[in-house]
Amino acid sequence: MRTDNNITIFRKDYTPPSFWVDTVEMGFDLDPKATHVTTRTTLRRNTDSKEKELVLFGEGLKLVQIRMNGQKLARTAYQIDKHSLRIFNPPDNITLDIETQINPIKNTSLNGLYVSNGNFFTQCEAEGFRKITYFQDRPDVMAKYTVMLRADKKKYPVLLSNGNLIEEGKLSGGRHYAKWEDPFKKPSYLFALVAGKLVCQEEKIKLKSGRKALLQVWVEKGNLDKTQHAMDSLQNSIFWDEQRFGLELDLDRFMIVAVSDFNMGAMENKGLNIFNTKYVLANAKVATDADYAGIESVVGHEYFHNWTGNRVTCRDWFQLSLKEGLTVFRDQEFSADMIGTNSGRAVNRIADVRMLRQAQFPEDAGPMSHPVRPESYVEINNFYSVTVYEKGAEVVRMYYTLLGHEGFRKGMDLYFKRHDEQAVTCDDFRAAMADANGRDLTQFERWYSQAGTPRLKVSTTYDAAKKTYEISFTQSCPATAGQSKKLPFHIPVAVGLLNAAGQDMSLKCQEQANPTDSTTLVLEVTKAKQVFHFTNVKERPTPSILRNFSAPVEVEINYSDEDLAHLLAHDSDAFNRWEAGQRLAMRRLLKLTAAVQAGKPLELDTMFIDALSKTLNDTTLDAAFREQVLTLPSATNIAEQLKVIDPHAIQTARHFMRSEITRHLKDDLLTAYESNLTNGKYSPDAESTGKRALKNLALSYLQEWPQDSTFDLAHIQYKNAKNMTDRIGALSSMINAAILSQKDSASKSARKAAQLALDGALKDFYNAFKNEALVIDKWFTLQGSAASTDVKKMRQLLKHPAFTLTNPNRARSLIFAFCNANPAQFHAADGSGYALWADLVIQLNAINPQVAARLARSLDRWKKYTPALQEHMKTALEKVASAKNISKDVLEIINKALA
Numbered sequence: 001m002r003t004d005n006n007i008t009i010f011r012k013d014y015t016p017p018s019f020w021v022d023t024v025e026m027g028f029d030l031d032p033k034a035t036h037v038t039t040r041t042t043l044r045r046n047t048d049s050k051e052k053e054l055v056l057f058g059e060g061l062k063l064v065q066i067r068m069n070g071q072k073l074a075r076t077a078y079q080i081d082k083h084s085l086r087i088f089n090p091p092d093n094i095t096l097d098i099e100t101q102i103n104p105i106k107n108t109s110l111n112g113l114y115v116s117n118g119n120f121f122t123q124c125e126a127e128g129f130r131k132i133t134y135f136q137d138r139p140d141v142m143a144k145y146t147v148m149l150r151a152d153k154k155k156y157p158v159l160l161s162n163g164n165l166i167e168e169g170k171l172s173g174g175r176h177y178a179k180w181e182d183p184f185k186k187p188s189y190l191f192a193l194v195a196g197k198l199v200c201q202e203e204k205i206k207l208k209s210g211r212k213a214l215l216q217v218w219v220e221k222g223n224l225d226k227t228q229h230a231m232d233s234l235q236n237s238i239f240w241d242e243q244r245f246g247l248e249l250d251l252d253r254f255m256i257v258a259v260s261d262f263n264m265g266a267m268e269n270k271g272l273n274i275f276n277t278k279y280v281l282a283n284a285k286v287a288t289d290a291d292y293a294g295i296e297s298v299v300g301h302e303y304f305h306n307w308t309g310n311r312v313t314c315r316d317w318f319q320l321s322l323k324e325g326l327t328v329f330r331d332q333e334f335s336a337d338m339i340g341t342n343s344g345r346a347v348n349r350i351a352d353v354r355m356l357r358q359a360q361f362p363e364d365a366g367p368m369s370h371p372v373r374p375e376s377y378v379e380i381n382n383f384y385s386v387t388v389y390e391k392g393a394e395v396v397r398m399y400y401t402l403l404g405h406e407g408f409r410k411g412m413d414l415y416f417k418r419h420d421e422q423a424v425t426c427d428d429f430r431a432a433m434a435d436a437n438g439r440d441l442t443q444f445e446r447w448y449s450q451a452g453t454p455r456l457k458v459s460t461t462y463d464a465a466k467k468t469y470e471i472s473f474t475q476s477c478p479a480t481a482g483q484s485k486k487l488p489f490h491i492p493v494a495v496g497l498l499n500a501a502g503q504d505m506s507l508k509c510q511e512q513a514n515p516t517d518s519t520t521l522v523l524e525v526t527k528a529k530q531v532f533h534f535t536n537v538k539e540r541p542t543p544s545i546l547r548n549f550s551a552p553v554e555v556e557i558n559y560s561d562e563d564l565a566h567l568l569a570h571d572s573d574a575f576n577r578w579e580a581g582q583r584l585a586m587r588r589l590l591k592l593t594a595a596v597q598a599g600k601p602l603e604l605d606t607m608f609i610d611a612l613s614k615t616l617n618d619t620t621l622d623a624a625f626r627e628q629v630l631t632l633p634s635a636t637n638i639a640e641q642l643k644v645i646d647p648h649a650i651q652t653a654r655h656f657m658r659s660e661i662t663r664h665l666k667d668d669l670l671t672a673y674e675s676n677l678t679n680g681k682y683s684p685d686a687e688s689t690g691k692r693a694l695k696n697l698a699l700s701y702l703q704e705w706p707q708d709s710t711f712d713l714a715h716i717q718y719k720n721a722k723n724m725t726d727r728i729g730a731l732s733s734m735i736n737a738a739i740l741s742q743k744d745s746a747s748k749s750a751r752k753a754a755q756l757a758l759d760g761a762l763k764d765f766y767n768a769f770k771n772e773a774l775v776i777d778k779w780f781t782l783q784g785s786a787a788s789t790d791v792k793k794m795r796q797l798l799k800h801p802a803f804t805l806t807n808p809n810r811a812r813s814l815i816f817a818f819c820n821a822n823p824a825q826f827h828a829a830d831g832s833g834y835a836l837w838a839d840l841v842i843q844l845n846a847i848n849p850q851v852a853a854r855l856a857r858s859l860d861r862w863k864k865y866t867p868a869l870q871e872h873m874k875t876a877l878e879k880v881a882s883a884k885n886i887s888k889d890v891l892e893i894i895n896k897a898l899a
């Protein structure tokens with residue numbers, strides 16, 4: 001086995017571990033500069049393995065001593081290099097005692113054991129455990145853990161680890177201890193400890209079986225007023241999993257701990273979930289509706305991992321989507337069920353698909369493209385990707401669509417029956433789904449092995465005399481990195497047919513039985529070309545294809561504008577209603593972008609504006625849904641549709657469309673604004689959230705009106721805001737208001753007054769929230785993504801005393817906002833945005849390779865930009881590639897981009 005650093009690991013090279021581990025007993029003497037870790041493991045030879053040596057991984061460890069079966073291990077019996085410790089000719093049964101010393105305070109990677117605000121935390125997924133001790137740090141090695149924590153009692157009054165607390169007490173010298181035992185076997189990536197000054201909100205609940213469980217949410221002292229929503233979300237998650245999947249909490253105690261320095265969203269360590277503060281802390285004063293929703297879904301996500309991830313885990317990291325795709329699907333379903341209404345579900349679905357298109361489609365078409373189950377990696381952390389997570393969730397959703405509610409549940413039940421307490425593969429999951437339903441899902445495997453977003457071309461013919469209707473599908477998939485030829489996918493395509501009155505027609509298809517008498521039929525497209533024949537079709541229908549986004553594909557179909565307006569007005573499938581509106585907008589945005597580039601005059605037709613106005617004014621529709629329809633495709637969505645990306649042309653086109661909409665619909669927007677004010681006590685329920693979203697969207701459109709009256713509306717909202725959603729909504733409108741830049745239309749004095757008001761509000765906001773880190777992150781994000789923030793302004797913001805690169809949330813708040821959400825400025829024609837990016841990637845690389853590697857992704861699509869921009873991007877990429885001490889995390893991204 002190779003253990004050097006910068007090498008590619010292949011899925012095909014998987015071999016079982018040479019030894020199984022039964023028990024792990026750890027002792028920690030916690031000290032920020034020198035923590036001592038003793039680890040006693042009992043191992044037994046895996047007779048299925050051909051490997052003779054025992055290879056333990058270790059990174060940045062000081063080995064204090066090593067003993068095997070009670071004896072000091074001879075120096076000739078083992079070898080240590082930078083990444084491993086190998087023991088030669090070990091006996092079949094081993095008790096290994098290893099003592100290591102580590103330096104948590106110096107650990108800025110936030111991987112392994114580290115210190116944040118004076119407290120100790122761990123992050124072990126995927127390969128952080130090897131930064132604590134030498135171990136076969138791989139998910140198929142599962143063992144029972146006992147953990148003894150010792151630390152200064154004053155500085156670290158709280159000592160937590162996985163499972164149950166079995167003993168605690170005093171030690172000499174002002175120290176104390178706590179002993180924890182996890183009753184379940186687990187892989188090392190689920191190990192966790194927390195130690196420090198923390199307080200908790202706790203509640204006892206009764207589980208389905210009648211057992212009681214203690215739930216705790218641990219935070220720093222000043223944050224105890226922000227834990228209720230996380231606690232509620234946890235309880236809802238527990239009850240939901242009992243109800244929907246028959247899965248009960250298997251521990252007597254379940255803890256969530258919030259930490260402000262964290263690389264990702266959260267981590268599902270057994271019984272001791274560790275969370276980014278962003279996904280725990282909320283009250284009306286500091287958190288937005290989006291934050292509330294994010295907390296609910298991440299709390300759900302980590303809790304659901306307890307079964308999908310922990311009880312059944314991954315055999316190797318290529319199988320990551322086994323737990324992540326499935327758990328994202330589960331958290332999406334949880335959030336949808338929490339809303340309950342059909343329209344609310346659709347709005348959630350729209351948001352998920354937006355995100356898929358915003359991030360996953362570009363990933364799938366770029367240099368980092370990989371299948372849901374990757375074939376190789378250099379650094380596994382780079383594969384905690386939107387493809388593995390979000391496309392993986394779409395793949396799980398397709399089983400659900402193909403097998404139905406009951407069928408999917410049968411598959412899940414069989415999966416747990418077969419694989420509880422095992423480390424398994426995506427194929428095992430697929431087999432459980434197939435076997436439980438007597439279905440052949442062989443072809444479905446291609447969703448795991450082939451990268452790229454499939455295209456589905458749709459054409460239709462209606463025969464009025466015979467009353468027949470044909471839908472033909474042609475599927476293809478673009479070549480992706482390392483995969484030139486693709487085989488057809490098994491694609492569930494949910495279809496409905498609308499009559500001229502806009503009603504669903506009843507469906508009779510020759511090729512696909514219609515089991516329930518429903519008006520939506522799931523057609524199973526499995527061939528490159530396939531035709532479905534519908535009979536008894538009384539009039540020429542308007543087809544509604546891929547309802548509820550039944551597969552992660554791009555549908556190409558020749559709709560007329562009238563077809564789209566018809567679908568937007570009537571489709572019983574709310575997702576496709578929205579989709580029709582987006583199609584109307586997209587085809588115009590593409591035309592406008594081309595017009596900008598050709599120097600032609602820009603025009604927007606009234607047909608489109610009318611369609612939008614109808615939706616905006618249709619108060620029978622939920623505000624949340626109307627907000628989604630009125631939200632235009634993003635600059636990234638537009639870019640993905642173009643052969644060559646010209647960010648400035650896109651920006652001009654999109655801006656033109658927004659201002660035209662406002663010019664025509666000003667009164668409607670004002671009405672929408674005024675009729676969706678939410679008064680009274682803040683509540684993050686779906687209805688109030690939807691109202692605030694529509695109101696704030698209307699407010700932002702109104703800022704395209706270059707008059708001071710609409711700006712004042714935003715300013716007044718800012719001053720009177722009773723919750724963070726309205727406060728940040730107002731400030732965002734103000735900072736992007738046209739009055740600040742449109743030199744000719746606004747009077748000079750009005751412009752000056754607006755600028756003063758904005759400056760005052762930004763200052764006021766900062767002062768009011770300077771002790772709330774998560775709110776200051778928002779303040780930076782707002783500025784990083786503001787249309788007026790150029791590279792020069794960015795360099796100033798980076799020097800702000802509250803800015804730091806060492807805290808990932810803060811670094812992301814400003815830098816990622818600029819590089820990923822401010823395209824017109826980031827892609828400055830002189831390349832200065834890329835030069836800034838290169839500097840920051842290099843600086844971050846020295847502090848935290850994982851965060852640096854995420855930032856490195858901002859230039860993924862460089863080969864699609866205009867030649868002049870490409871040239872600058874290449875220079876920036878090469879600068880990073882040739883810098884000193886670049887981590888394998890960052891190098892993998894840059895090398896793939898430059899390949």
Ligand code: ARG
Nearest residue numbers: 125126264266267268381384
């Ligand atoms: N398993 C975690 C989650 O999705 C994510 C942990 C990712 N950590 C990492 N170092 N890549 O819930």
Ligand code: ZN
Nearest residue numbers: 301305324327
């Ligand atoms: Zn997860």
